[in-house]
Amino acid sequence: MTIVFNEETFRDDFTFRNSPVAIKRFPFPFHEDRYMYSVNIEPHVKTAPGSVYEHAFDVDEHYVAEMRDRELVLAEDPLRCQSLPHMELAGWDLLELIMTSKAEDYPDLFELYRDGDSWRWINRPLGIDDSFTFGDASTLPYGPMEYITRQTQGDFALLDQRDGNLWMDAGIVTTQADWSLDFDIGMNFFEWHGPVPLAHDMRVFERALKFLLNLQHGKPARRLNWTMTINPRLDTSPENYHKWGTDRATVTPENVGNLVHLRVELQTFWRLPRSNAIVFPIRCYLIKMDELVTVPKWAKRLHRVLKTLPPELIDYKGLSRYHGMTVEWLSRYDDGSPTSPGFFPDDWQDFQR
Amino acid sequence: MLVEGIKSRPVYGVLAPQPGLSHIIVAEGEGAEAVLRMAEAAPAGFFAKSHLIFVPRGGDRPDRADGLRALGAADFQSVGSPADAAAAVATLLRDAKMGTQVYVTGTEGLIGLVVQAAETAGIDHASIHTEHRGSMARRVQCVHCKGITENVTTQPVKCSHCGLTLLVRDHYSRRIGAFQGVCIDAEEPGTAPRPEELFK
Amino acid sequence: MNRGEGKLSVVVDRVDTITPMIKRFSFRARDGGELPRFSGGAHVIVEMPDGEILRRNPYSLMSDPADPSRYAISVRRDEAGRGGSRFMHEKVREGMELTISMPVNMFPSDRRARKHLLLAGGIGITPFVPHILELAAAGAAFELHYNVRTREQGAYAEDLARRFGDRVHVYETDLGEGFDLDAILSDQPLGTHLYVCGPKGMITDVIGRASEFGWPGQNVHYEEFLAPQPGKPYQVELARSGITVEVASHQSLLEAIEAAGVDAPYLCRGGACGQCETAVVSCDGQILHNDHYLTDEEKASGEKIMVCVSRFEGRRLVIDR
Incomplete structure (x- = not known):
């Protein structure tokens, strides 16, 4: 499949859009008409050709534009990418994982040639052709983590494992839903999850931590998380909250379809072999309500999910100002008829063919 | 974003003498009382291996410093600010050996600065002993x-x-x-x- | 290579007799490709088809992490054990095909350390070999103190001493030598991390002494493996599967569950990782908790059992499996 990369923006004039193909393959996160907080982790195996689960690291029509947006964020605020000194080896692990995966999954876009530690990496969409020495950061324009994640969609957190806990000791975060790497770097699993409500039922978090501590190399896992964003803005950082916070007050019953976006994170978890660290990529997918309701099943289901969302989650996800308007708007697309089980659109089989 | 009830606050303990080859003890204002209380449980010779750093608060009773001085620490230092205390700790830790214990008691601001200095010197934060005393600022x-x-x-x-x-x-x-x-x-x-x- | 299942197909590449008690086995990938990378301190589970029994034992990898063409393990023959080491010594030959797990690391180094202090006794040297190669390659400061009974028994001592000179100290306990723990512990720069692997008594001594010298727990690491201990045979009812299994005296509960064809999760098979934790439905008797994963309170509550190393004595045990 050849990907045509969109010319689009995630700021200012917000020209971001999803093609009909991108809509069909959107990772809709609700498998039933009601949302229940759960850890919902499953093996990250390659499934459903055409979907975002087909490859280890999904590359889609937004790739080039997202990388351009990341460049803008980093130019403005270099602290969005940080690595504590003991995490460099994990950075090399990550570089190897992404390069080998992408070269295998997208041979027409990415090529990797290895001769011992002498590597050559070709990234056609971004026009990169670099030769470097694996393990020697001085042969790359950036540290290994920053180098490869400037070429990979999604935020990345590198977690060191020690003392029966995970420590967020490196990362690159430019498309985040409201958390600050600069503030959270160095925190352990419980500390960086401190602000998440309902998770204070510690058993949920203890189970998730135990799962991650025992995560095995070669057996990655994934889960979906979601929130909503006004405008297709990737960089909803706390750093810039005073700049984008006013967006939330701009929603009116007339512009819900264009302004309100469902924001889904495809989170994956990988054990890294050389460093024994874990990498936690957080890939963000956006879809505006106008686009989402072109899939009738999703329109009905999102209406029902939002309508029954507990108040503390409405608050935590920052939906308070426009939740009611969005439910009202979506109700027009919900005739009350039953929805089919599962995430995929009803015509997914046809789409795959 | 503006959610109540976040749980990632630091948890402070109660100072108690630890086994160790040497001890660095930092107290600010009312923290002096935490050190005096710890002293009651200290084994003989504990303070002979200790370095005490005191940061008086404005309006402190003068007998606080006297009480600490009377513990007979190998070295006693009175400094002007939490930042000075953190700098003193950093200097002491530069050539320190494993088995050096760090204790800090006072406001959250002081504790934060000393924990930072000790972590920079190679001590895991979880092995630094802290007790909150004084203002909640x-x-x-x-x-x-x-x-x-x-x-x-x-x-x-x-x-x-x-x-x-x-x-x-x-x-x-x-x-x-x-x-x-x-x-x-x-x-x-x-x-x-x-x-x-x-x-x- | 069957990576999706977390398993690797390998061929025994070489078997070397290091001492009368210790053999070294080298593996290469059956498909001729590279083996997955690993970090110092990692182990693999070796599957041993021993007649009717499928044994699975964990062994530390001791090859160079920088070399993906080979893995190596060392196996010390344990006459009193459940039979895994005897199988490796007697049955495993060059050219044999084996299945091993992907590497898992329960004993990694702490890369924040200003210096790494490694204390080994006997066969406890094995996880330290890749650690040292990794640390040396990274230019990290380290120091090894290694107690062996005699030079001849000191597997790998000569080689390490030759390669790393004064960073390696070998002591022959039969000659009355041995490392001076107090001297070592009292003269390490701040930020040193201590790793100990060897006989249980040595681990206990080192941890205890380090604590008395004021070493914080965060800086003290030990290899937590336990071999499942033999014991009296007993029966266990598996509530979900609706069957009863017999656990033989030289079998672990996990092995008995697997032998009955019931799938059970595991990672370390040594009582450390917590993956095989199983809820106890009812218990009329005494669970012999041999793991160090559960807390003392959890052990006392009798609500959970780590089936890889723990056993049971009494009238009836029903578990949620």
Whole structure:
């Protein structure tokens, strides 16, 4: 499949859009008409050709534009990418994982040639052709983590494992839903999850931590998380909250379809072999309500999910100002008829063919 | 974002003498009492292996320093500010050996600075002994401009650098040694509530 | 290579007799490709088809992490054990095909350390070999103190001493030598991390002494493996599967569950990782908790059992499996 990369923006004039193909393959996160907080982790195996689960690291029509947006964020605020000194080896692990995966999954876009530690990496969409020495950061324009994640969609957190806990000791975060790497770097699993409500039922978090501590190399896992964003803005950082916070007050019953976006994170978890660290990529997918309701099943289901969302989650996800308007708007697309089980659109089989 | 009930606050303990080859003890103001209480349980010879650093608070009773001096530490130092205390700890730790224990008691601001200095010297934060005493005033980092506002007692508080009105979250960064401050009226500028004394 | 299942097909590449008690086995990938990378301190589970029994034992990898063409393990023959080491010594030959797990690391180094202090006794040297190669390659400061009974028994001592000179100290306990723990512990720069692997008594001594010298727990690491201990045979009812299994005296509960064809999760098979934790439905008797994963309170509550190393004595045990 050849990907045509969109010319689009995630700021200012917000020209971001999803093609009909991108809509069909959107990772809709609700498998039933009601949302229940759960850890919902499953093996990250390659499934459903055409979907975002087909490859280890999904590359889609937004790739080039997202990388351009990341460049803008980093130019403005270099602290969005940080690595504590003991995490460099994990950075090399990550570089190897992404390069080998992408070269295998997208041979027409990415090529990797290895001769011992002498590597050559070709990234056609971004026009990169670099030769470097694996393990020697001085042969790359950036540290290994920053180098490869400037070429990979999604935020990345590198977690060191020690003392029966995970420590967020490196990362690159430019498309985040409201958390600050600069503030959270160095925190352990419980500390960086401190602000998440309902998770204070510690058993949920203890189970998730135990799962991650025992995560095995070669057996990655994934889960979906979601929130909503006004405008297709990737960089909803706390750093810039005073700049984008006013967006939330701009929603009116007339512009819900264009302004309100469902924001889904495809989170994956990988054990890294050389460093024994874990990498936690957080890939963000956006879809505006106008686009989402072109899939009738999703329109009905999102209406029902939002309508029954507990108040503390409405608050935590920052939906308070426009939740009611969005439910009202979506109700027009919900005739009350039953929805089919599962995430995929009803015509997914046809789409795959 | 402006959610109540965040649980990532630091948890402080109660100082108790630990086994060790040497001890560095930092006390600020009322923290002197925590050290005196710890001294009651200290084995013979404990203070002969100890270095005591005291940061008097304005209006401190003079007998606090005298009480600490009387413990007979191998070295006793009185310094002017929490930052001076952290610098003194950093100097002492430069050539220190494993088996050096660090104790710190006083305000959260002092504890944060000393824990930072000790971590930089190679001590895991979890093995630093802390006890909170005195004012609940906080060090707050503005997430927007990254500036630090010291001795914050109100909620919300005006950032002393960029002037935004900040909600002080219970989210604490050891690396920065500060709580997180986030603009409270970002969605509707000018609607910030009036500050209330909350951290005394 | 069957990576999706977390398993690797390998061929025994070489078998070397290091001492009368210790053999070294080298593996290469059956498909001729590279083996997955690993970090110092990692182990693999070796599957041993021993007649009717499928044994699975964990062994530390001791090859160079920088070399993906080979893995190596060392196996010390344990006459009193459940039979895994005897199988490796007697049955495993060059050219044999084996299935091993992907590497898992329960004993990694702490990369924040200013210096790494490694204390080994006997066969406890094995996880330290890749650690040292990794640390040396990274230019990290380290120091090894290694107690062996005699030079001849000191597997790998000569080689390490030759390669790393004064960073390696070998002591022959039969000659009355041995490392001076107090001297070592009292003269390490701040930020040193201590790793100990060897006989249980040595681990206990080192941890205890380090604590008395004021070493914080965060800086003290030990290899937590336990071999499942033999014991009296007993029966266990598996509530979900609706069957009863017999656990033989030289079998672990996990092995008995697997032998009955019931799938059970595991990672370390040594009582450390917590993956095989199983809820106890009812218990009339005494659970012999041999793991160090559960807390003392959890052990006392009798609500959970780590089936890889723990056993049971009494009238009836029903578990949720």
